[in-house]
Amino acid sequence: MSGFCMRSSSGSSSTGTKCGRWNPTTEQVKHLTQLFRAGLRTPSTDQIQKISNQLSFYGKIESKNVFYWFQNHKARERQKRRKVSFDDDKDVIVHHRDNSMHASKQKFVEMYSEPNRVIETLELFPLNSFGESESESEKLSVHVNESRENPIFAYTCTMGEQIEHPPLDLRLSFV
Amino acid sequence: MSGFCMRSSSGSSSTGTKCGRWNPTTEQVKHLTQLFRAGLRTPSTDQIQKISNQLSFYGKIESKNVFYWFQNHKARERQKRRKVSFDDDKDVIVHHRDNSMHASKQKFVEMYSEPNRVIETLELFPLNSFGESESESEKLSVHVNESRENPIFAYTCTMGEQIEHPPLDLRLSFV
DNA sequence: TTCATATGAATGAAAG
DNA sequence: CTTTCATTCATATGAA
Numbered sequence: 001m002s003g004f005c006m007r008s009s010s011g012s013s014s015t016g017t018k019c020g021r022w023n024p025t026t027e028q029v030k031h032l033t034q035l036f037r038a039g040l041r042t043p044s045t046d047q048i049q050k051i052s053n054q055l056s057f058y059g060k061i062e063s064k065n066v067f068y069w070f071q072n073h074k075a076r077e078r079q080k081r082r083k084v085s086f087d088d089d090k091d092v093i094v095h096h097r098d099n100s101m102h103a104s105k106q107k108f109v110e111m112y113s114e115p116n117r118v119i120e121t122l123e124l125f126p127l128n129s130f131g132e133s134e135s136e137s138e139k140l141s142v143h144v145n146e147s148r149e150n151p152i153f154a155y156t157c158t159m160g161e162q163i164e165h166p167p168l169d170l171r172l173s174f175v
Numbered sequence: 176m177s178g179f180c181m182r183s184s185s186g187s188s189s190t191g192t193k194c195g196r197w198n199p200t201t202e203q204v205k206h207l208t209q210l211f212r213a214g215l216r217t218p219s220t221d222q223i224q225k226i227s228n229q230l231s232f233y234g235k236i237e238s239k240n241v242f243y244w245f246q247n248h249k250a251r252e253r254q255k256r257r258k259v260s261f262d263d264d265k266d267v268i269v270h271h272r273d274n275s276m277h278a279s280k281q282k283f284v285e286m287y288s289e290p291n292r293v294i295e296t297l298e299l300f301p302l303n304s305f306g307e308s309e310s311e312s313e314k315l316s317v318h319v320n321e322s323r324e325n326p327i328f329a330y331t332c333t334m335g336e337q338i339e340h341p342p343l344d345l346r347l348s349f350v
Numbered sequence: 351t352t353c354a355t356a357t358g359a360a361t362g363a364a365a366g
Numbered sequence: 367c368t369t370t371c372a373t374t375c376a377t378a379t380g381a382a
Contacts, residue, residue, distance in 0.1 A: 196362055
């Protein structure tokens with residue numbers, strides 16, 4: 001059994017999304033909580049494995065469940081605390097808590113900040129992550145056409161994943 | 176403005192539906208996925224630009240969105256391989272299911288490297304959050320006993336929160 | 351049924 | 367790249 005949740009974003013009705021989800025037993029929750037209270041916040045993969053293994057005694061459970069549990073529990077603990085701690089806000093004068101959150105908004109630009117705008121046949125593939133992914137170890141190149149009238153996404157893959165005719169113009173083909 | 180943030184249509188009990196972050200349309204996701212499946216993993220700035228530009232046809236989207244999408248998708252594809260694979264038997268007895276992972280080469284290979292009790296000294300507390308935890312910034316260790324009969328969860332916490340003795344064997348204690 | 355809440359799951363964004 | 371954070375989505379459950 002594997003819960004596959006398809007997230008139909010926007011578009012129309014966001015229905016669907018059906019998947020069974022883990023339902024922890026009280027015992028499992030009790031132990032997870034204890035570990036949390038003991039100070040565990042972000043268990044490592046190893047720890048997750050161990051915990052999962054042990055807790056499986058009480059019922060079905062997977063590693064990812066443990067992972068999510070801690071993730072959520074920690075987040076919500078913090079969230080709860082954040083809502084309750086609105087003491088310094090309406091107070092002291094010019095303390096406009098600047099929205100610094102947007103200050104460093106574009107992190108990705110730091111690395112790729114290059115006004116370069118060469119448009120041609122692109123050379124993809126960092127070549128460092130091919131053996132491990134489920135994708136194919138093939139090479140391809142993205143040919144982007146600059147025509148701007150009715151762009152068309154045209155995937156030229158031997159995989160036979162041809163999409164209809166979306167108004168795009170990103171051509172991808174093997175080399 | 177343009178309704179780029181639909182979502183709370185029929186949901187009265189729906190959450191706030193804030194429009195703070197990018198919400199890819201089905202079409203956008205479809206295309207991104209295709210590119211990914213075709214082998215694209217780490218698009219260059221140019222490529223990101225082009226893709227973003229093309230996908231903007233379907234809705235609001237920025238370059239960084241594309242950048243992050245690939246980064247996350249790639250990472251999670253890999254992470255999935257790591258977390259969703261260990262299925263535990265709820266019947267005691269821990270067959271050392273060997274470490275015949277899939278293809279990963281990190282962290283996991285050292286799981287059950289020892290048939291004895293594996294004592295891992297955990298380094299908890301990320302320290303990036305103030306006193307959000309009830310525990311102090313201390314270190315603890317998880318003592319996992321591999322006995323395959325009647326595991327017992329034994330939390331050795333100074334808090335005096337001793338639980339009974341469930342059939343588990345994950346010992347957690349401060350160091 | 352409808353609304354409200356708790357929480358598992360997912361994922362965009364960022365930090366490390 | 368890896369890991370963590372923040373926010374959101376979805377479902378199960380219980381109250382009204």
